[in-house]
Amino acid sequence: MNKGNYTAVTEFFLVGLSHYPGLLLALYVLCLVMYLVILLGNSMLIIVSILDSHLHTPMYFFLGNLSFLDICYTSSSIPPMLIIVMSERKSISFLGCALQMVISLGLGCTECILLAVMAYDRYVAICNPLRYTIIMNKGLCAQMAAWTWIAGFLISLIQTLLALIKPFCGNIIDHLTCEILALLKLICGDISLNVFIMTVASIVILITPLLLISFSYIFIISTILRINSSEGRKKAFSTCSAHLTVVILFYGSALFMYMKPKSKDTKTSDELIGMSYGVITPMLNPIIYSLRNKEVKGAVQKFLIRNIYFKSM
Numbered sequence: 001m002n003k004g005n006y007t008a009v010t011e012f013f014l015v016g017l018s019h020y021p022g023l024l025l026a027l028y029v030l031c032l033v034m035y036l037v038i039l040l041g042n043s044m045l046i047i048v049s050i051l052d053s054h055l056h057t058p059m060y061f062f063l064g065n066l067s068f069l070d071i072c073y074t075s076s077s078i079p080p081m082l083i084i085v086m087s088e089r090k091s092i093s094f095l096g097c098a099l100q101m102v103i104s105l106g107l108g109c110t111e112c113i114l115l116a117v118m119a120y121d122r123y124v125a126i127c128n129p130l131r132y133t134i135i136m137n138k139g140l141c142a143q144m145a146a147w148t149w150i151a152g153f154l155i156s157l158i159q160t161l162l163a164l165i166k167p168f169c170g171n172i173i174d175h176l177t178c179e180i181l182a183l184l185k186l187i188c189g190d191i192s193l194n195v196f197i198m199t200v201a202s203i204v205i206l207i208t209p210l211l212l213i214s215f216s217y218i219f220i221i222s223t224i225l226r227i228n229s230s231e232g233r234k235k236a237f238s239t240c241s242a243h244l245t246v247v248i249l250f251y252g253s254a255l256f257m258y259m260k261p262k263s264k265d266t267k268t269s270d271e272l273i274g275m276s277y278g279v280i281t282p283m284l285n286p287i288i289y290s291l292r293n294k295e296v297k298g299a300v301q302k303f304l305i306r307n308i309y310f311k312s313m
Contacts, residue, residue, distance in 0.1 A: 004161070009094055009168045009171045010093070010095050010106065011091045011092060011093050011097075011171060012091065012092050012094070012171050012172070012173050012178065012183075013089075013090055013171060013172045013173065014081075014084050014090050014091075014173050014175060014176055014177065014178070015090060015172055015173070015174060016173070016174055016175040016176040016177075017176065018180075024085050026147075027085065028082060028085045028086065031078055031081065031279060034279050034283045035074055035078045035079075035279070036254070037283050038070060038071065038074050038279070038282050038283045041070065041227055041283065041286030041287060042067035042068070042070050042071050042209075042278060042285065042286050043067075044286065044287065045063065045064065045286045045296070046064050046067050046068060047065040048296070049063060049064045050064070050069075052302070053298060055296070056138040058121050058141045059118070059121055059122070059239070060126070060195055060296075061141050061145070062117060062118045062121060062141070062145065063111045063289060063296075065114060065148075065194050066111070066114055066115075066118070066285065067285070067286060069107055069111055069114065070111075070281075070282035070285055071282075073104060073107040073108065073111070073278070073282060073283050074278070074279060076100060076103040076104045077100065077104050077278060078279065080092065080096075080100060080177065081176050081177050083193050084177075086120060086178070092178065094164075095184075096166055096178075097173075097178035098160060098178075098244070100177060100178045101156075101159045101160050101163075101178045101179070101180055101183070102145050102153070102157055102175065104178075104278075105155075105156040105159065105160065105180060105260040106152050106153035106156030107152065108152075108156075108254070108278075108280075109151070109152035109155050109201075109205045110148055110149050110151075110152030110153065111152075111155070111250065112146045112152075112205045112206055112209050112250075112251075112254070113151055113152055113205065113209055114145075114148050115213065115243070115246065115247050115250065115251075116208075116209035116210075116213050116228075117144050117145070117148055118160065118243055119212065119216040119217065119243065119247070120212070120216060121136060122216065122220060122239065122240050122243060123216040123217075123219055123220055124136055124306060125223065125239065126220050126223050126236050126240070127219050127220060127223045128237070129285050136245060139222065144239075147240060152205075155201050155205060158197065158201075159197060159198060159201060160179060160180065162193065162194050162197060163170045163180060163183055163184060163187070163194055166187040166188070166189070166191070166238075167187070167188045167189065168186045168188065169187070169188040170186050170189060171186070172186075173186065175276060177278075180198075181254075187269070189190075206251065206254060206255060210247075210251055210255075213247055217232055217240070217244065217270075220240060223236075223297055224236045224237055225302050242288050242289045244266065246281070246284075246288055246289075249280075249281050249284060250281045253281070254295070266312070
């Protein structure tokens with residue numbers, strides 16, 4: 001389009017899946033149920049990791065960060081999306097869209113880095129167990145967590161500002177939320193800088209952490225295979241299996257969304273796959289950790305039994 005034919009935008013209209021009203025209604029009910037499960041499951045993980053002294057370790061400190069991140073991530077997108085779905089006007093203010101994009105993109109970037117940090121924690125615990133408490137001390141864990149959040153939001157802020165300062169040729173976003181890929185399609189003129197920054201960010205946020213996770217697990221698996229006891233091997237692998245499952249779910253959908261060739265039109269499959277890492281993965285995280293980790297499962301059971309007991313008295 002001609003760069004001069006732009007519109008002064010004060011609000012955006014989110015019309016994703018508007019051609020499928022039946023699907024929108026089903027999506028509303030499904031997302032509402034999943035959001036409640038996300039709040040319940042992740043809140044319970046945070047509570048038990050605080051209350052149970054056996055879980056006061058670096059692994060559960062980062063897991064608590066992940067659960068808090070998932071609550072914030074879904075709270076920044078699902079409630080506004082549910083309002084948009086049931087609204088006739090389906091609009092969001094320019095500032096509201098900007099805030100939603102900064103927060104959701106920032107939390108998504110933070111989760112990518114946090115999963116790599118958690119992989120490093122597992123690497124030290126299994127490959128260097130005698131020095132684990134020395135290396136992964138409270139100070140280092142706090143610094144790693146803080147820089148994870150700072151880096152995630154810094155990358156998000158840069159990408160969002162570069163997108164919002166551009167002139168727009170319209171204000172209709174073919175998506176259910178203010179998603180940066182959908183917003184870029186409304187920009188008039190050259191977006192080569194945006195695409196370049198996004199490509200660099202994808203490499204830094206997606207590819208680099210994934211490579212670090214892969215290298216960590218190569219060393220972890222080789223160490224586990226050298227353990228003589230089958231019970232020891234099983235125990236060592238059980239501490240990593242939950243994290244590895246979450247990595248596969250999260251990175252699989254994120255890589256599909258951000259590293260595949262971009263098309264002009266938003267496909268229905270793209271929106272639904274975007275939901276998988278925006279809703280389904282945060283919902284499954286506490287379930288996966290509760291089912292595949294005996295310490296978490298035991299802590300959750302004790303928490304539930306204790307609360308049921310006190311309520312029955």
